[in-house]
Amino acid sequence: MVTGRYADSLHNKRVVITGGASGIGLATAIRFAQEGSVVTIIDNHEDRLHSTLEKYSAIKHGVVADVSNPDEVGAAFEKIDSLMNGVDVLIANAGISVRAKFIDITPEQWKKVLGINLDGIFYTAQQAAKRMLSQGHGVILMTASTNGLVGHPYYADYNASKAGVNLLARTMALELAPTIRVNTVCPGYVLTPMQLAEYTPEMLEQVNEKIPLKRHAHPEEVAGLYAFLASAEAAYITGQHIPIDGGELA
Secondary structure, three states: OOOHOOOOOOOOOOEEEEEOHHHHHHHHHHHHHOOOEEEEEEOOHHHHHHHHHHHHHOOOOOOOOOOHHHHHHHHHHHHHHHHHHHOEEEEEEOOOOOOHHHOOHHHHHHHHEEEEEEEHHHHHHHHHHHHHHHHHEEEEEEEHHHHOOOOOOHHHHHHHHHHHHHHHHHHHHHHHHEEEEEEEEOOOOOOHHHHHHHHHHHHHHHHHHHOOOOOOOOOOHHHHHHHHHHHHHHHHOOOOOEEOOOOOOO
């Protein structure tokens, strides 16, 4: 918890987190709730969303929506208007990855990955930005990846989407300043359900050996970076992509 001059800067902030029912999104929702924020999570898995809300009562609201569908995103934010009467912070986090060789990626897979990872961030950020401009303040943070900064084999569609997120954010930061701050968080390897579904224990250990800190990040560590970037302590940070990767890029 932040103390001193910037204490309670997240208290009562209205926070929307996409992909908020698992992984980094869930850890971030829990962190903001601990900071006293009013949190709404958006997730496309209805059962997972409801079970998350039952388990974590501090997360106040949940809305089911597919972020790759602009109509569903628009309806979700209209519901959020009735629940919270505005948005102070958006964490555009929902994303997927599918491990496949570039040559084997089908048009359907390409469209699905780009649709969720890039289109979904565009749709949710645009809805949030309209509200933030109207109210005169706001923070938009997006989950990108170190995969959007350097090449990684077997994730061409994912890499392309995350690189797009980084440049989208920088463009938004220029257009929306000084009213709205926009940044991306670029995690390296994080021990999430998505990562565990794609990597065997042996593959995880091989990755760890390549990371200077010799381990994957915990979702809670990424959540801490989001809390900082949304807080008053980060009031002069915008237009940046910020890696959290255990020294991997170094």
